[in-house]
Amino acid sequence: MSDLIRLSAAELAAKLSAGEVSAVEATQAHLDRIAAVDGDVHAFLHVSDSALETARGIDERRAAGEQLHELAGVPLAVKDVLVTTDMPSTSGSKILEGYMSPFDATVVERARAAGLIAIGKTNMDEFAMGSSTEHSAYGPTHNPWDLSRIPGGSGGGSAAAVAAFEAPLALGSDTGGSIRQPAHVTGTVGVKPTYGGVSRYGSIALASSLDQIGPVTRTVLDAALLHDVIGGHDARDSTSIPESWVSMAAAAREGQSGEVLKGLRVGVVKQFSGEGFQAGVEQRFAETLTLLQGAGAEIVEIDAPHFEYAVAAYYLILPAEASSNLARYDSVRFGLRVHPQGGGTVEDVMAATREAGFGPEVKRRIILGTYALSSGYYDAYYGSAQKVRTLIQRDFNAAFDQVDVIASPSAPTTAFKIGERVNDPLSMYLNDITTIPANLAGVPGISIPMGLAPEDGLPTGLQLMAPVRADDRLYRVAAAIEARLEEGWGHTLISQAPALGGK
């Protein structure tokens, strides 16, 4: 295995700007890795055929003395939910097979402008509906830690790509945990920024009020560096926050070296423990809290009485918005078109296309959402769910009056087996119990590795949440915890991942 692929993005970037490594070399190393292991992992739906050419362009600009962005020349994997002009964008669905967007998503545009090399599009649950990437229309992604297990979802492709050293950086989208839960099960870092912190323009919408784009990486600093590239106001997204942001990378660097844990008030949610939580996950979490206390942090138990309704509310709001967002896939202007036997009206063509083009989970949620919005049921379902959402926001507000950050396991269990829950949607939905509240309240959350569960040797993740717009606090604290944990282990967690591809 080439050493280049094992470097963090920050380390690789340093070598690139020092001229020790060229962007072409860095890109080639990752393309080679993809060729070697992706047959097993299946993190990618599409690998760029223009990445090397783009890398060459970066090298030429650097050679010409141009002042490039810190990350210029670093490869980036892009979740297929984000539209790109040079690669198909399918959102994991047959209905968009081969779809080419006439524009780049804002985050992709910003990444390209910073000189990042988009090397491919990563696999995902169809339209980001799922927690295992098993609902991709193009087959599941396998967890690099154990190929028989799921890599989380919906962004299993991005997490697996980063965990398998196929890319140092990836972009994900998080509607109910699709960045953080895959990070948890793959031993990587994933961040869901404050709602409105990163533009959604060009992200194929699942649930507009919950979706947020964020970084998927192997280190906290890398996530912060990528966050700084993609974040900030975008006039094309009305829900994007107009105020400016401090540097996340500066916050992460401060966390790595400073004493930020001393006096830090860390909230632990009473409701995030017990039933449904795997013993090894709870054990690692308890140890992490002990470590925090040892570093001078104060652990405060907080009560968030409405969190127990979060999953229920989420599974009404998400399908409702999704049923409307996915209405545009009707074959009239783009995408798959299926003609019913014997012809038919435009309605018949729409119906046949949607019948053939959507998978079962997508249909399940469209039907749920359509029902939840129906007149006569709206108040009982969508209306009540929105009230719960407000109550959860109040729980967060009350909690953040007492604590600086909230900590929890990022998910209740380690990676389950592929196929284990695919026919049990409810148990699949419950895997998002810890991550969903942040989406409902719009607060930022991060997942970082917190060790392997003793019973199965699989990664677990620590989730931290902060108040709206306090994303920098997350990076500061997460970088400090990451440093302490690795100091204790004597290595990074990801270095313990099994070798792949027979090498």
Added chain:
Amino acid sequence: MAKDKILSFERALELYEPVLGFEVHIELGTKTKMFSSAPNEFGSEPNTNITPVDLGLPGTLPVVNEQAVRYSISLGLALGCEIAETSSFARKNYFYPDMTKNYQITQSDQPIAYDGSVEVELADGTIFHVPIERAHMEEDAGKLTHVGGSAGRIQGASASLVDYNRAGVPLVEIVTRPIFGAEHNAPELAKAYVAVVREIAISLGISEARMERGNLRCDANVSLRPRGQEKLGTRTETKNVNSLRSVERAVRYEIQRQAAILEAGGTITQETRHWHEDTGTTSAGRPKSDADDYRYFPEPDLLPVVPGRELIEQLRSELPEAPAARNRRLKGEWGFTDLEFQDVVNGGLLAEISSTVAAGATAQAARKWWTGEIARIANTQGVDAASLISPENVAATAKLVEAGTLTDKLARQVIEGVIAGEGSPQEVVDARGLAVVSDDGALIAAIDEALAAQPDILEKLREGKVQAAGAVIGAVMKAMKGQADAARVRELLLERAAQA
């Protein structure tokens, strides 16, 4: 299709009380669309005024057009409405190929304007207050053209073409409350109400409000209830009413049609009906019921619109005069008689005459042309006068008459030419060679020629028999192919008689 039976209007009114309601859609004349940067232009090549947002391509998001919000607030204020401190957008979900997202972004619970009233003056001088429930912002849909069927209708069509240029054009929908008490005046009120709304939009400068282009569209709701009954009858909603006179005719027709059904013991089906200009009838469209479920919910891609008191007050201070007050003022300024002014109001021609006067014509000339020749042609063609010719061209024609270049008779030909698309008035004059012969020499020569043929006339004139001049003037006009000023010919002829 079997022809619907209708009852006489008088009999219908004897038995039933008509209750009206209107939904008027006005396309705002903003530079760009409601939620995208695509140009908002009429008449472009199909599918050229579009961006990925207008096509609802994956990943696109809407952004509210600020100018459209200002226009909507101004319109709301002019309709006497309250302006919402917080107004929000909602999605109206339904599948139709002219909707690129299969939902329309509109306003539901929190319209930008609500609770207004519009003063409408009828021909007999009665003032009617039409209650406005709300005015809300939304986006227009694309345009479908059905091919292979008859007359562009969907029945029998083999395919449909979609033009998304109109998709996303900003609209304000003005919804009235039920309008009671119009009685025999119901059809006239319908027309007058739409005319007032149109005038308001034009005077605010927020829309061209040209009905023939669909800038302003009216859906007319009509229901009847038996005299003495409290409960409202079942209503129909007639769409596709694209001129002021059609509004009047459609309401009259629906009253007569519904009355015939009710009188025969039948029931009215709640449905959308389509107005047919050619036959002057309506036909059943889609049945409409409360079961229609658009699954409205708050549009999560947009923030609420919070205009702020300051902006609202600023826009209020910039409002033009209310139409009724303006009418009283204009009537005085223009010096029209009651009858003349009513003619103008009934013809829905106030805005046209204002603009024509503004373009340099005298008020009387403007009135004469709009209510005369242009109204006559409009009537023959079954369209609104305003759709035929621009006020600037009418003013230019009037000025040519004033300058003596044209006689009234010649000017009528010029108006005809402009309407027929032959260009500006001056271009029509040039192309058709219509200018008055103002060369006295040519006229005198023609007079001499006419006198030579009728030598006794000079004698009669000298004897004071002035009516004898007619024969010569007629002959001269004929020789000049009508392009002479008869008054000048007369003057020259009398001078001639005095000389000899």
